Every structure is written in structure tokens, then in C-alpha cells.
Amino acid sequence: NAGVTQTPKFRILKIGQSMTLQCAQDMNHNYMYWYRQDPGMGLKLIYYSVGAGITDKGEVPNGYNVSRSTTEDFPLRLELAAPSQTSVYFCASSYTRQGARETQYFGPGTRLLVL
Amino acid sequence: GENVEQHPSTLSVQEGDSAVIKCTYSDSASNYFPWYKQELGKRPQLIIDIRSNVGEKKDQRIAVTLNKTAKHFSLHITETQPEDSAVYFCAAPQGGSTLGRLYFGRGTQLTVWP
Numbered sequence: 001n002a003g004v005t006q007t008p009k010f011r012i013l014k015i016g017q018s019m020t021l022q023c024a025q026d027m028n029h030n031y032m033y034w035y036r037q038d039p040g041m042g043l044k045l046i047y048y049s050v051g052a053g054i055t056d057k058g059e060v061p062n063g064y065n066v067s068r069s070t071t072e073d074f075p076l077r078l079e080l081a082a083p084s085q086t087s088v089y090f091c092a093s094s095y096t097r098q099g100a101r102e103t104q105y106f107g108p109g110t111r112l113l114v115l
Numbered sequence: 116g117e118n119v120e121q122h123p124s125t126l127s128v129q130e131g132d133s134a135v136i137k138c139t140y141s142d143s144a145s146n147y148f149p150w151y152k153q154e155l156g157k158r159p160q161l162i163i164d165i166r167s168n169v170g171e172k173k174d175q176r177i178a179v180t181l182n183k184t185a186k187h188f189s190l191h192i193t194e195t196q197p198e199d200s201a202v203y204f205c206a207a208p209q210g211g212s213t214l215g216r217l218y219f220g221r222g223t224q225l226t227v228w229p
Contacts, residue, residue, distance in 0.1 A: 040124075042204055042219040043159070058216065059116065090158060103149070104217065106158040 002026055004107035006091050012113045013081040021076040021110050023091030031094045032074040033058075033104065034066065036087040043090065049074055050096075081114045088112070117142045117209050121220025128195050129228055136223045138205035139187045148188045149217070150179060151204045159204060163190070195227045 007022045025032065030051050035043040045058030049068040063085060065077040074093075078085060091107040118141040128134050138148075149164035165172045165179045165188065172179050178191040192199055202224050206217040 040221060042121075042221040044219075045216060048216060059218075103161045103164070106160070108158050 004091055004093055004105050006089075006107035006110050008110060009108070010111045010113075012115060013078075014115060015081060015083065017081050018077070018079050019081070019112075021078070021089055021091075021112075023074045023076065023107060024072050025074075025091075025093040025105075025107075026072065027093060027095070027105070028071065029093035029095045029105075030071070031096045031104075032068065033092045033094075034064070034074070034076045035090045035092065036060065036085075037090060037109075038087050046076065046089075078112075083114050086112060086114045116216075117145060117207050117218040119205060119207050119218045119220045121205050121223060123223060124221065125224045125226070127226045127228065130195060130197060132195055134190075134192045134195055134199070134225055134227075136190045136203055136205070136225070137187060138189070138207070138220050139185075140207040140218075141186065142207070142209065143183075143186060145207045145209075147208050148179070148181060149206050150190050151206065151219075153202045153204065153222075155201070162203075192225075195225075197227050197229050200225060200227045 004025045033048040034046040037043050044060045047066040049055045055066050089110045092104040094102045094104045096102050120139045146167040151159040152162045153159040163177050163179050165181050176193045181188040202222045204222045205220045209216045
């Protein structure tokens with residue numbers, strides 16, 4: 001049971017380039033999330049998904065896109081990288097039942113530097 | 116959305132002393148309050164959580180208290196050890212919704228000196 005996995009671990013992008021951050025979980029969780037973590041700013045929700053085919057915006061969605069074609073995978077797409085997107089990106093998942101909140105499990109993170 | 120404030124931003128204690136971190140939230144319908152620990156370069160991991168139907172929860176040296184009237188909850192670490200040094204985040208959900216959205220505090224850097 002690998003839990004939540006993310007690739008790559010680290011990436012340097014030039015301004016205007018695009019890339020996809022990969023996230024997968026093998027815990028059969030229904031909910032998946034993408035957060036970004038900037039120094040001293042905690043975790044900000046970018047996008048989340050409550051199941052395959054369903055996604056919604058979080059607090060800071062601008063400049064990102066997501067898709068959820070399977071229960072296991074939740075990739076995050078950056079179309080035109082900007083220096084403001086330099087951050088550490090965490091994917092997370094949870095099994096959230098109606099009326100009950102459950103623990104979010106985080107992946108190891110992807111460190112992105114945009115120059 | 117929910118507004119979560121966390122204090123202090125940094126906390127230094129001597130080994131064996133207690134540490135207390137406090138968070139306030141804005142949405143009175145919030146009903147679930149987790150605490151995450153993040154060691155340097157690692158992922159956040161849940162250490163304890165509390166639901167709105169209880170006022171206190173303990174797990175060995177860690178406890179969380181909740182005051183729904185005042186809309187604040189606190190993390191208490193007793194008999195601190197150097198391995199407790201990390202950044203601690205509190206979080207609260209958006210209202211009473213079953214959706215999983217959490218709003219995180221900015222974090223508290225705890226340093227335990229031997």
C-alpha cells in the first residue's frame with residue numbers, strides 16, 4: 001500500500017512553460033485535493049475532487065487545471081508557468097462519508113521553481 | 116469561506132516543558148478540527164483531531180481542547196521532546212458541509228531545546 005504518491009519530486013520551469021504534476025492514491029479514497037504551500041503561509045487549496053469526473057475550485061485555482069478520470073489519479077496542470085507559482089505542491093486524499101469528515105493523507109510533495 | 120487564525124507563529128520551549136498552540140475560526144457551523152505536524156522537508160501528517168460533539172481529546176502527550184462558544188481550539192503538548200520540533204498546522208472545514216474542504220492556519224514553528 002503506497003498511499004499517496006506524487007511525481008516529480010522537483011522541477012524547474014521557465015516562464016510560460018507548461019507541466020503536469022502527477023498524483024495517485026491506492027487507498028480507494030473518494031476525495032482528492034491539491035494544495036500549495038508557500039513559506040509562512042500554510043496550505044492553500046487549489047482544486048479538489050469528490051469523485052471521478054467531479055472537480056471544483058478551491059481558494060487559489062487561477063493558473064491551474066485538474067481532471068479526475070479515475071478514482072486513483074488526480075493530475076494538476078499548469079498551462080503558462082509564472083514565478084508566482086513557485087511553491088511546494090501537495091496532493092492529498094481522504095475517504096469522506098456523508099456527514100463525517102475523515103483524515104486527509106498527504107503525498108510527499110512536488111517542489112516547483114519557475115524562473 | 117472559513118477564516119482560521121493560528122498563534123503563535125513561533126514557539127520555543129525547553130525539553131520537558133509544555134507547549135500550547137491556539138487557533139480561532141470564524142464559521143460557527145464548523146464541526147471538525149484536525150491538527151497536522153510537518154517536519155522539515157516532509158509531508159503534513161495528522162496527529163490528532165476533534166469533532167464538535169466533544170470538548171477535549173487526548174492521545175498520550177498530545178491533547179486538543181475545543182471551545183465552540185468562543186470558536187477556538189488548542190493543541191497541548193506535554194513533556195516536550197526534541198523530536199516534537201516541527202511546524203504544526205490547525206485546520207477547520209467550511210461550515211457544516213460534508214465536503215472535505217479544509218482551511219489551514221499559517222502554522223506554528225515549534226522548537227524544543229534539549
